[in-house]
Amino acid sequence: MDGSQTWKDKLADRVAPDLAREIDIFETQLELRKQGKIDERVFAETRLRRGVYGQRYDNGQRHDGTKVQKLKLPSAGLTKGPETVWDAPGMMRIKIPFGGLNPEQMEALADLSEEYADGISHITTRQDIQYHFVHIDDTPSLMRRLAAVGITTREACGNAVRNVTACPLAGVCRDEVFDVTPYAKACSRFLLGHPDTQDFGRKFKVAFSGCKAHPCGLVSMHDMGAIAKQEVVNGEERRGFEFYVGGGLGAVSYKAQLFDNFLPEEELLPVAQAISRVFARLGEKRNRARARIKFLVANLGIGEFRRLVLEERQRLMPDPRWSDYLSGVYEQCESPLKAAASLNGGERPEGFDAWYATNVYHQRQRGYAVATVTLPLGDVTAEQLRGLANIARRFVKETIRTTVEQNIMLRWVSEADLPKLYSTLREIGLGEPNAGTIVDVTACPGTDTCKLGIASSRGLAKELRTRLSEKSFELDSAVKDLRIKVSGCFNSCGQHHVADIGFYGISRNINGYTVPHFQVMLGGKLKDNAGAYGLPIGAVPSKRIPEVVMRVTDRYVRERQKTESFQDFVGRIGKKEIKAMLDDLTQVPAHDVAPSFYSDWGDPREFTLTGMGVGECAGEVVSQAQFTLAASERELFEAQIYFDSGDLRKAVVTAYGAMVQAAQALVKTQSYDVSNDQEVVLAEFRQRFCDTQLFYDKYAGGKFADYLFKAKDALQKQNGIEREVAFQRLQEAQLFIDAAHSCYNKLSQMKSAVQAGSAGAASAGEG
């Protein structure tokens, strides 16, 4: 109770010296920034590399539904990055390599969420844990307390190697080739803070999977991914990996490309190092929108990229860490607490059977099971985390994993213990069934806390969970197995591309109001390690998305053929038909008829208050522009139909036409009689919107405009076109059109502000 004691003093002998030193340095940097001795941009990247992230409204302003409020924060002009007020709460991301946790760590996480955040630990779609509403001054203590239980936040954000993820069933999976856990662990340790990973232009995500067919590892959507493989080499069975590089979701998704059909285990780390060096040396640095390794691989081609990496590999000085860990990889990483025993005949508490059906996975080790703890929206309270730590000690010891579906898994449960385990989970409010079903919707933070969020992904996810939970007992089994994923924007942190039914947040201007919408994505595939990405069907008002889910799934149940998968069903009936089926849902009732459409899920504020009261004259021009924007969407949809039918050239040409039409819509807001000649439209668009930065995203910069000009160049150059490239062009066209809508909304708001200003000035003059 010595008030002068600090966590640094108290934990001095419990924090590894290297971690302690890193945190000391960070604390010093905090002080230097307060003294104005570090540039705010440099400090921003510094804190990001420590997992200290910004959060919505951290520019010190918030729209309360009627006006913009300047938030009372005693920062006195001090910032922690550009437009980021020092005292504004932020997000803390905590790396949990391969999702592995032990009870002591869970207790520490529980304590920290209470003392420094809002009492919630949020499991992310990459097995991390996030706290929200954290003050930056608390972060060094928070880091020390994490370090004391062996957790680091280093490189959880920023242009660095992010959390290394792995299949949460690794080691107990019935289908895996071998346990990838020790490899993921070694990779995570090796790349963390490695000098060759410190000069990336963008983040770098790594994933491991024990098998090819199942979705757990999601290798295809990662910058670097490894799928366990065994081969007979010179008569000896050897471990290695089917090794991929250059995948990623984000605004434009790429499937990872095969780097090596069989990368021997001893080459895993040196090749990862060589890839890091090539990425650091040749990856884009200035244009963030093209800086992920997926663009480098696409630009160079996988053959040339591979050649450069292997050349780099030969130049590397041998490092004992490349192989030191290999002597232990054949040992079982985990051991059970209890003896194996079957479930036979034991008493089953109420609700157990439903939970058992969805939340229990039988391990390959007979008599043991993995129990999934369903966490709504990935959220778990401090009390629940402590309760889970108790439960883990009682039933499984230290064998806990977070999952990319935002749940927690308890591994090595003796099957005979499952009823008791279920009852104990229920006591702490964690006995919910439906893990890995359509009810178990995953979502990124969206507008709740993310600065980039456009629509409320968590709000929508919560609503869908509620509605689907109520129906879960009557849902057809084919529907129950579907997955829904929601992102608040096109950046895809909610991984909407790989869901059966995915959504990402957008907005549309309807009669002068900005209305929250979601783009509907169908046809994604979680299986085969995120084997296929969905394509957009159309924009639907946020409040009508639950109807979309019900309508699409009902039709699937009615019309599917025998064991037809959802992806196959979508492919068979076609996007045109699905779009027609949803057409009435795209309509937005007038504001006075249904005002709820004009606010988002879980947020009573009107989605926007500007853009109202547009004059008749402007309204005419606006109507014309909107009409053209709508036409561009229709044209893009046609392009998707061509794509589905295999006419890739026509798909790409049509998509380009749709983009030009969207550009023309914007030009029309300034020059009503603009020509239909594509060259003229492009020139006008460049001059009026690109050169002036009117068509400019605060975070993405001029990326979306580049898509238009790049598409034009590509059309002139290409004769044949690959399916993957065509797919990307269509995605880029969709993003360009969404950006045109956003730009149009911005113009409307600016116009209203000017009109309001004029009216105010006029009335002041009269006074």
Added chain:
Amino acid sequence: MDLQKVNVKFFVENGSGVPLDVFIHVFNSWIQASDGEYYDVADYSHVPAGPGIVLIAHEANTSIDETGNRRGLLYNRKAPLEGTNRERLLLVVERALDNCRRLEKESSLKGRLKFRGSEALLMINDRLLAPNTPETFQVVKPDLEKLARELYGGVDFTLEYQTDPRQRFAVRLRAGGEFEVEALLRNIEGVGTNPSCGSQV
């Protein structure tokens, strides 16, 4: 001990059935009526026995909290407190009760929410400053007793130290009889700044 990060929770007498979503609207109206004091509203209504709906501010978070499956208003002071420990405790309790009163009078709740003044949970949200030990309780007890005497106007009360070492330091305060929020506020309004109020009742 220099008391900081004091939390206090007053439990509801009735109003457990009011859907949590309703408080999102209420807190949003509080934000609109304020001048930048509040930062945002966090919705955890989907989490059983969780933080419920949290009104975030720099100085303190105020939430309709359901921890322990008991709904109440939790005032979680974050910004540093000044004055004596007694003054700090009084300030936190007064702010919490102010918020309780405001909710009780909230027109959209139509009188469905009422707090039980006779019970409060006081916590120190800082395990370094106030480890959950009997020693901490002995150090803090005199200040808590003073607070309880002032809050309940001399009525008998008990202080029940919560002994689970994994939890934050917490003391449950219970008084005999029934107490309206308004009455508690009358008991403490002004006493925090009046040195004479430090005397025994």
